[in-house]
Amino acid sequence: MVKQKYLDKAEVLIEALPYIQRFNRKIVVIKYGGSAMLDQELKANVIKDAVLLKLVGFKPIIVHGGGKEISRWVNKVGMEPRFVNGLRVTDKDTMEIAEMVLAKVNKELVTLVESLGVDAVGISGKDGGLLKCTKKLSNGEDIGYVGEIQEVNPRILHELLEQDFLPIIFPVGYDENYDSYNINADDAACAIAEAVHAEKLAFLSDIEGVYKDQNDPESLISELHIHEAEKLISDGYVGGGMIPKLKNCIDAIEHGVNRVHILDGRIPHSLLLEIFTNKGIGTAILREDGEKYYDEHA
Numbered sequence: 001m002v003k004q005k006y007l008d009k010a011e012v013l014i015e016a017l018p019y020i021q022r023f024n025r026k027i028v029v030i031k032y033g034g035s036a037m038l039d040q041e042l043k044a045n046v047i048k049d050a051v052l053l054k055l056v057g058f059k060p061i062i063v064h065g066g067g068k069e070i071s072r073w074v075n076k077v078g079m080e081p082r083f084v085n086g087l088r089v090t091d092k093d094t095m096e097i098a099e100m101v102l103a104k105v106n107k108e109l110v111t112l113v114e115s116l117g118v119d120a121v122g123i124s125g126k127d128g129g130l131l132k133c134t135k136k137l138s139n140g141e142d143i144g145y146v147g148e149i150q151e152v153n154p155r156i157l158h159e160l161l162e163q164d165f166l167p168i169i170f171p172v173g174y175d176e177n178y179d180s181y182n183i184n185a186d187d188a189a190c191a192i193a194e195a196v197h198a199e200k201l202a203f204l205s206d207i208e209g210v211y212k213d214q215n216d217p218e219s220l221i222s223e224l225h226i227h228e229a230e231k232l233i234s235d236g237y238v239g240g241g242m243i244p245k246l247k248n249c250i251d252a253i254e255h256g257v258n259r260v261h262i263l264d265g266r267i268p269h270s271l272l273l274e275i276f277t278n279k280g281i282g283t284a285i286l287r288e289d290g291e292k293y294y295d296e297h298a
């Protein structure tokens with residue numbers, strides 16, 4: 001008699017089958033950032049998830065941040081990191097540090113993927129003219145070399161995917177004068193997901209998902225139609241970094257990305273759990289005509 005635990009394992013694999021079929025050859029953009037990047041074990045888990053997606057026939061693209069690591073290096077050279085509305089005030093020196101740190105993080109991620117037997121190519125938004133930007137103002141205030149994406153040229157990404165590479169992107173671009181700009185990684189992930197017509201965009205964040213009341217863990221929202229997400233913002237239920245994140249989610253859905261998720265990057269394998277199982281985790285942002293599942297079946 002085959003032991004139950006082995007049958008359970010087979011069950012888990014079979015549960016994944018419809019999802020593997022649905023996403024076969026489809027592009028999934030993964031935004032990886034926040035404090036989930038600082039823990040080496042979590043980092044290894046995120047990379048394993050992306051590698052698994054690649055090996056079962058998806059086309060994952062990783063867009064990463066590294067804000068906490070940039071701040072650490074800014075502190076190291078005796079400067080004070082400064083943010084306005086969640087965006088780093090980026091003078092010339094900070095820009096140089098940000099680009100160096102993000103490039104270092106990028107190559108670490110490439111190495112991790114390579115160590116698992118998948119070929120990855122790490123690029124910035126400068127490579128292949130991927131991200132062209134202008135200066136982004138924050139409520140009219142000049143906060144330095146912070147980029148607003150104006151144009152995405154996804155050709156390099158299609159070439160890399162075609163050649164079976166896993167692209168890993170860090171959010172630095174240039175403007176029309178070829179000056180370097182620091183771009184918020186959520187903005188970069190959203191713009192890239194739209195440009196490549198991604199099937200799914202997943203934000204791996206530092207929180208379970210979107211709460212109706214941030215102080216009440218029971219108030220996690222599983223699914224949100226975009227008008228509900230807009231209302232949460234306008235009614236003041238979300239604050240801080242969640243405001244631009246949710247706005248990016250809405251923007252991505254409005255520009256043709258099929259499914260957008262905010263997931264807890266601190267939970268090991270949250271990406272796999274979301275994609276391959278019937279359990280709803282984190283928060284899904286849906287088109288107006290997108291059918292809700294979890295709230296109705298809760």
Ligand SMILES: Nc1ncnc2c1ncn2[C@@H]1O[C@H](COP(=O)(O)OP(=O)(O)O)[C@@H](O)[C@H]1O
Nearest residue numbers: 034205206207209210211237238239240241242
């Ligand atoms: N209603 C809410 N639900 C969830 N998070 C919220 C909410 N309101 C504010 N936040 C804050 O938004 C943060 C997520 O945004 P951010 O720090 O920019 O994420 P990341 O660094 O992963 O990109 C959460 O850690 C939380 O402090």
Ligand SMILES: CC(=O)N[C@@H](CCC(=O)OP(=O)(O)O)C(=O)O
Nearest residue numbers: 033034065066067087088184185
């Ligand atoms: C303009 C701006 O704020 N850029 C970000 C880029 C990195 C980032 O977004 O990293 P996380 O996703 O880890 O937060 C920064 O300098 O921190």
